[in-house]
Amino acid sequence: MSVADAAELFTIEVGQNANRVTPDLPTFMRPFSGEDGRNLYDSDARFHDAERVGALWAAGALMQSPVVNRPGPFGFSGRCMPSSSLTALSCGEFDGRSEVYFRNIPAGMGIDSELIDDIEQHRFVSSSSPDLGVYRSRNTSRLAGYYPVAVVGQTCFPCLENSRLLSSLAGRSVEVMGKLELSFAILFWGILADDTAVLAGVAPWPSLPQFGNQGEAIVDCLVGLLCDPS
Known part of the structure; x- marks a missing residue:
């Protein structure tokens, strides 16, 4: 189910003594914004997208049924950070390895580099990679x-x-x-x-x-x- 459809599925009622989400059912959320390929420079599209994601956050946080990776104060990913x-x-x-930031890939940094971007993203595989900056890396020579x-x-x-x-x-x-x-x-x-x-x-x-x-x-x-x- 898309983020847009899921956001419209739930109704959230906030009361003095209790909050209620309808339907309240076991939920596995994978909330990704911008899924419809809309123009990221369209302020209306970005606003609607944020509202839908916010509605999903509230539904997941407040419902009584089991929720895989229940949303919390830090968002949908627990205490995980982009870094x-x-x-x-x-x-x-933390093992003491500091991160190094690059605006551009340093010249000569190729496939054998000891620097690697976050494990979930891309590796430095070629010194001719497109300039997408900013690159965040940690030394992996000990691994x-x-x-x-x-x-x-x-x-x-x-x-x-x-x-x-x-x-x-x-x-x-x-x-x-x-x-x-x-x-x-x-x-x-x-x-x-x-x-x-x-x-x-x-x-x-x-x-x-x-x-x-x-x-x-x-x-x-x-x-x-x-x-x-x-």
Whole structure:
């Protein structure tokens, strides 16, 4: 269902003693604005888009039924920030790697660069990449690789085959989710040479291809989360 259709589905009543959302039903929201391809420079279109997203935020925050990643004071993504460093800082996982900002891609920065943009966005793959600035990067020279862990409620799923790493990261992943006020996300752990891990990024609204071969199990767990009245 589109953002526009979903916003028109709910009615929100605010009373002195209680608030009510109709219909009040288990909800999985993926709120993306600008979905209709409207002109971003059209002030009326942007206003209507913001109003629809605001209505969805209020409905998700106020309804009594289970909501995956229930909207809160910080928006639809818990305490996640656009900056991976700030996200790590907000959940006690900051590893000291500072971010570097570029207006343009530095000359000569190619596919082997040690600088990488936030894990959810793009990599520096060519020094001839178009000038889209501003680029935000962190040094990854210490990392031997990445290990994504999908978390649904209190259950963790390995998006790559390595049960040894999952067993060492499961409890830590659930703890991070609690601090970020999320019930569903993929955590990207950067793995060091000694198999210790640092939080590289968080995807609070992951896509199906990111689940690896765990897609069916993750979907089943999400359905269970939505059916849990607690």
